[in-house]
Amino acid sequence: MSLAFVDWHSVFVPEIGVPEIVVRGTIMYLAMFAILRFIARRQTGNFGPADLLVIVLIADAAQNGLGKDYSSVTEGIGLVLTIVAWEYALDWLAWRFPALRPWLSVPPLKIIEDGRAIQSALDREMLSEAELLGQLREHQIERVSDVKVARLEGDGRLSVIKKSGA
Known part of the structure; x- marks a missing residue:
């Protein structure tokens, strides 16, 4: 295969109509909108590592229903619903059973106490003094x-x- 050769037909002519x-794009968009609007209610703007994982997995699962691998829209929606259901189940378990919280969520880490940075905590999180001051x-x-006191929360x-008077 030559680097100069471009198969213009495959570039511009879709494999599916x-x-x-x-239709696939419309159904997947409306299904994703409904799922995220009505099922996945969380604090907007606060994304932790688990939230990012769910977003990436949902994007990959939704892609299955968009036609590249000829999966059905139903399969794509089913995958998305499965991912969202697991996220909801883990959130519910952490809420319902406090003993599971250390296993299911990242606990906050104290990084400043009484006006002094805790260097071991900063080192553990690879947080420089400049980054801390920026935050x-x-x-x-x-x-x-x-x-x-300052804590680095589980969502970053x-x-x-x-201090009083500061």
Whole structure:
């Protein structure tokens, strides 16, 4: 195969008909919209590692129903529903059975206490002092010494309690 050769026919002519592409795309979009709108309610804007995993898996599963591998739309929707159901089940288990929470979610990590950064925690998370200060500035805090306690939450957000008077 020559690098200069381009099969223009395969570039522009779909393997499945255009109406089928439109129907598959419409059904998958509406199904994904309904699933994510009504089933997967979570805090918007706070994505942790598990949320990212679910998004990637849903994208891959939805692709199956869009026609590339000639899977049916029903198979694609079934895969997406399975992934969302597992995410919901794990969230429900963590909520219902507190003893499972350490296994099912990442606990917060204290990184500042009484105005001092906990270096071992910063090292463990590979968080530099500059990055820590950047996150503190997002909370309108200029110095580590102004913080009573700060924790790196399981979803990557930094929660901060200022010292009184700071």
